Amino acid sequence: xxxxxxxxxxxxxxxxxxxxxxxxxxxxxxxxxxxxxxxxxxxxxxxxxxxxxxxxxxxxxxxxxxxxxxxxxxxxxxxxxxxxxxxxxxxxxxxxxxxxxxxxxxxxxxxxxxxxxxxxxxxxxxxxxxxxxxxxxxxxxxxxxxxxxxxxxxxxxxxxxxxxxxxxxxxxxxxxxxxxxxxxxxxxxxxxxxxxxxxxxxxxxxxxxxxxxxxxxxxxxxxxxxxxxxxxxxxxxxxxxxxxxxxxxxxxxxxxxxxxxxxxxxxxxxxxxxxxxxxxxxxxxxxxxxxxxxxxxxxxxxxxxxxxxxxxxxxxxxxxxxxxxxxxxxxxxxxxxxxxxxxxxxxxxxxxxxxxxxxxxxxxxxxxxxxxxxxxxxxxxxxxxxxxxxxxxxxxxxxxxxxxxxxxxxxxxxxxxxxxxxxxxxxxxxxxxxxxxxxxxxxxxxxxxxxxxxxxxxxxxxxxxx
Numbered sequence: 143x144x145x146x147x148x149x150x151x152x153x154x155x156x157x158x159x160x161x162x163x164x165x166x167x168x169x170x171x172x173x174x175x176x177x178x179x180x181x182x183x184x185x186x187x188x189x190x191x192x193x194x195x196x197x198x199x200x201x202x203x204x205x206x207x208x209x210x211x212x213x214x215x216x217x218x219x220x221x222x223x224x225x226x227x228x229x230x231x232x233x234x235x236x237x238x239x240x241x242x243x244x245x246x247x248x249x250x251x252x253x254x255x256x257x258x259x260x261x262x263x264x265x266x267x268x269x270x271x272x273x274x275x276x277x278x279x280x281x282x283x284x285x286x287x288x289x290x291x292x293x294x295x296x297x298x299x300x301x302x303x304x305x306x307x308x309x310x311x312x313x314x315x316x317x318x319x320x321x322x323x324x325x326x327x328x329x330x331x332x333x334x335x336x337x338x339x340x341x342x343x344x345x346x347x348x349x350x351x352x353x354x355x356x357x358x359x360x361x362x363x364x365x366x367x368x369x370x371x372x373x374x375x376x377x378x379x380x381x382x383x384x385x386x387x388x389x390x391x392x393x394x395x396x397x398x399x400x401x402x403x404x405x406x407x408x409x410x411x412x413x414x415x416x417x418x419x420x421x422x423x424x425x426x427x428x429x430x431x432x433x434x435x436x437x438x439x440x441x442x443x444x445x446x447x448x449x450x451x452x453x454x455x456x457x458x459x460x461x462x463x464x465x466x467x468x469x470x471x472x473x474x475x476x477x478x479x480x481x482x483x484x485x486x487x488x489x490x491x492x493x494x495x496x497x498x499x500x501x502x503x504x505x506x507x508x509x510x511x512x513x514x515x516x517x518x519x520x521x522x523x524x525x526x527x528x529x530x531x532x533x534x535x536x537x538x539x540x541x542x543x544x545x546x547x548x549x550x551x552x553x554x555x556x557x558x559x560x561x562x563x564x565x566x567x568x569x570x571x572x573x574x575x576x577x578x579x580x581x582x583x584x585x586x587x588x589x590x591x592x593x594x595x596x597x598x599x600x601x602x603x604x605x606x607x608x
Contacts, residue, residue: 187308204268349374
């Protein structure tokens, strides 16, 4: 298989190596037809962002198949309402394509709002809706007026682009909510900071396996009030009052960068781009947020104390894992390049070299930073496909592949250990405790006895003893 691999001509500019990125890797392009991109559609991107809002109804306006992978598949969890775990669809069929689906949409929205009493409803347009021309906006306005709650159209027709365009559609829907609250809802976090004048919104955090709770506790220990989390364990009323925060802290900039820019433009709220993967980036995130409130020196002092306390707890554990993992090789392919950079640093902390790294949505600055961060010769790919990923896994002799649900079969078919870093995971990987979990996951994956049954030519000598 590998001997017959040929890189598609149209893909050459999107594949490079660390140290060889001048004048720059090509990115931001539409996927090459026939390359079998790992990217998802616009609708997928929009639901990734919006579905974790726990007290809203999420209605897919389209055929049943579009809603097939929306029923409780995310690792997002909630402290209260569970509407985000459910999946609803108008189930458009042939007659609806001919005569239109607006009546069906109106009936579905009315029934769902009557039964579940949500704080808002999101209506996701799919490909077929864009083709037949249903006036989704008009139906949403009508139902909103009748029911007295926000009913928000999400313009997520799949054929309009890729997952990244779905992020923008979701941000447009969220932006229409922000600033519509007259009063702030009761504070759901640590009551000691409920009246703190130092406040933030956490953007691009989806509370996978409770990660938003971990990050929220860090900030509250620093004396900072979290106005809203968008969108993990999110609440509609908190999002409506998000314009009252003093700073937006953006974790997944690929999905929430548009909203951060909108809030800065409309409400004058500055934003900081951060990551909570790995101990270095988590500490840097906390310090950068503390620096945004220079008038309160105690916040910086608390941040330093928090980081010191957490490092004292995790560094001995990480050293033990490093002793077992040092010298291994990893491949990383995830949705956003900013996350990829954090993973490269986290792996380096464990003594693991990254030999392949890429993302679906990175920009030139992201890839330039990756090139500077990675060891010379590390393969760097943008919008890759299974053939390319398989080729580099073999060529670079990777021991573990870190990716999402679509990368897992590639790793297993090649006999390579896999670590899930996607939205389906059930173990928190953010923050200081998340770094320990990540080390444990990587170690458990590469040392599984199943690999003793896989005759791989590039098997590392003595790995079974690790």
